[in-house]
Amino acid sequence: MTSSTTGFQVIRSASLVDEAFRQIRVGILNGDLAAGSPLRDSVLAEQMGISRSPVREALRLLEQSGLVEKSANRSYRISDLAAADIPELATLRLADEIVAVRTIVQHKVALDPLDAALERLGSPGTTALEIAAADAAFHAAVVALAGMPRLNARYADLTDQIRLVLLAGDLEQTGSSSVLVERHTALRDALRTAIDSGDPLPAIRAWEAHLLQGMQVPDLLDPL
Amino acid sequence: MTSSTTGFQVIRSASLVDEAFRQIRVGILNGDLAAGSPLRDSVLAEQMGISRSPVREALRLLEQSGLVEKSANRSYRISDLAAADIPELATLRLADEIVAVRTIVQHKVALDPLDAALERLGSPGTTALEIAAADAAFHAAVVALAGMPRLNARYADLTDQIRLVLLAGDLEQTGSSSVLVERHTALRDALRTAIDSGDPLPAIRAWEAHLLQGMQVPDLLDPL
DNA sequence: TGATCGCATTCTGTCGACAATCGACAGAAT
DNA sequence: ATTCTGTCGATTGTCGACAGAATGCGATCA
Known part of the structure; x- marks a missing residue:
């Protein structure tokens, strides 16, 4: 430097x-x-x-x-974001992450930066808050890999608002650390196989399932 | 002064x-x-x-x-938005419009507000600038139909930036008014049949094709 | 006793002024 | 002749203060 x-x-x-x-x-x-x-x-x-x-x-x-x-x-x-705002926020977040996934697959971006986030997610002795932060960091890292500055900016705003909603209703439902590592590792692997095969659809499906189980996303997505 | x-x-x-x-x-x-x-x-x-x-x-x-x-x-x-920024902007715009289309189809939103935009698009004796504005107004109306305030806001920002790019490179390639009316009417009809059948995929495909011919969108979309 | 009007206080929006910082230019030193 | 340095004008960043609006309280009247 x-x-x-x-x-x-x-x-x-x-x-x-x-x-x-x-x-x-x-x-x-x-x-x-x-x-x-x-x-x-x-x-x-x-x-x-x-x-x-x-x-x-x-x-x-x-x-x-x-x-x-x-x-x-x-x-x-x-902002008094209520549960009523969750569907929109979750929908937009999913849409943005799918854009990132598609871009990554198309450009065959190297996935190494995700390993650090996965490691932090699995390091022992972390509080629930830290686990949630590491979870968010993994998704943010994926979005960042797309290399789209405007996508990054609006995604950051979205995650802030979502975090505010969760704070208000404190329905933090992060699972245990081990299962989270497992799930996110699966996401990375799905991304990798999608890059190898050139077909992003399986990765997108994995993403939808992942975010669906995270919070109630509207059924917007099944028709895909 | x-x-x-x-x-x-x-x-x-x-x-x-x-x-x-x-x-x-x-x-x-x-x-x-x-x-x-x-x-x-x-x-x-x-x-x-x-x-x-x-x-x-x-x-x-x-x-x-x-x-x-x-x-x-x-x-x-x-902002000195150049042709290099078009792929990201176009990708994000398409993603947002697809979110709107999906929401509209799922909620079976009434499409009447689109007729006004179509009419303005087809009214005779409009300048090229007015035609472009009516074109944008149609797409904005579709996004508005989804009823998602945050989607609306970020879509407006996107269209502003895209307009700025077009202004800089003045590659305004709006076709004739009649063909534009035809194409956008087809979009509305695709939306309507999607609502009736409950399957948004044809409408999404129509949207992708429409935006693809409007400006060079990356090939992000064909895998869908 | 309750409602309404008026006053006082507080807060927001806006303004003009001061301070800090940057880019450019000129002069000096090598 | 070239490079470094010191200074200057220009422009941004920040501040304290004023004016209008809103809120709350109290007094007066029905």
């Missing part, structure tokens, strides 16, 4: 907007911020020790990414 | 951010704003007669919607 000789790191002071975005986002996804209560920019700004302007821009970005919405009296609050 | 050169209007009400977003967006999509030149918030603010803050927030929103990009700590500029 560029700075390998000196060990210097590239200095990039992220803008306050990016920093505020990041902090508010993790605050929401960790459940630290109360679900229904309004998000007041002045309060957030004071808590972060910055002015309101960057916070306001960050809130707008969070709104576009779906984690935050403006209520009628025009104050921001965390 | 009046806004005669750019066609911007002085903003009066609503939210200045929304208004600025709207005006800059149409300015980009109409080609009024130079493609490569930087978008300076001070200049835009002055042209619209408002301060820089709303403009900056609008530019950030435009960045997330893909029409504008910013180099680190430097000025915004219109």
Whole structure:
């Protein structure tokens, strides 16, 4: 890399907007911020020790990414995603992952980056939260393999919203670690055989089945 | 300085951010704003007669919607979407429209709203630009029929970006009005028969063929 | 006692100004 | 002549403050 000789790191002071975005986002996804209560920019700004302007821009970005919405009296609050929103979110996520699978199969992308995610998924002594994170990381890695930046961006937004729904209804139903490793390894193998054979359909079927058992996806998919 | 050169209007009400977003967006999509030149918030603010803050927030929103990009700590500029970006954009658009088609077929949504779009497409004496708009409106109407707000939002962003690409390379290859009416009527009929039979596959195939002939979509789709 | 109007407080939207940073240019040193 | 360095103008990032709107409370009247 560029700075390998000196060990210097590239200095990039992220803008306050990016920093505020990041902090508010993790605050929401960790459940630290109360679900229904309004998000007041002045309060957030004071808590972060910055002015309101960057916070306001960050809130707008969070709104576009779906984690935050403006209520009628025009104050921001965390999106109250309910079980009613699950079908749409799950459908869109499945659609995006299928796009990724197809692209990967068509371009015969190397699958090595998935091994790291699989390993993290199977490492012993991980909390349920870490297991869920590793699960999400595997799917995100698959999507990333497609090399489509816009797909990546919108997929990240989707997973954030889904995580918010799960947080609200706390119906975290991640199975045991071992069975998860088994299932995701099967997914990778399906991808590999699809690449070898050139036919993505079996991999797509495996993906549908996988996401179907993860959460109730509408029966949109069987006709395929 | 009046806004005669750019066609911007002085903003009066609503939210200045929304208004600025709207005006800059149409300015980009109409080609009024130079493609490569930087978008300076001070200049835009002055042209619209408002301060820089709303403009900056609008530019950030435009960045997330893909029409504008910013180099680190430097000025915004219109995204230089090239022909290299067409495969991803077209793939994502097709994926989204297929999601809509599947949802419509499964829920047996009434197709009446499409007739208005078809009529506009076939009304005589329309310019090539209006024909293109009516074409896009038909597809947007189909997506809207699915009733999925997030799908709608991201589809709108996609079509904006695609329009920007077409604007840059001006390879507008809209056929004659009559043949377009014919093709889109066929799409609606395919949708209808799919709803009646309960099998979305023929409609999906019709959609793939339609979008394939519209612009070079990668061969992602034939395995379906 | 209950409802409605008015006032005060709080919050959001917007603005002008200051500070920080970047690219370019010119001058100096090799 | 070329390269490095110091400075300057331009532009972005951030801030504190003001104005309008909304909310809540209290007083007054039916």
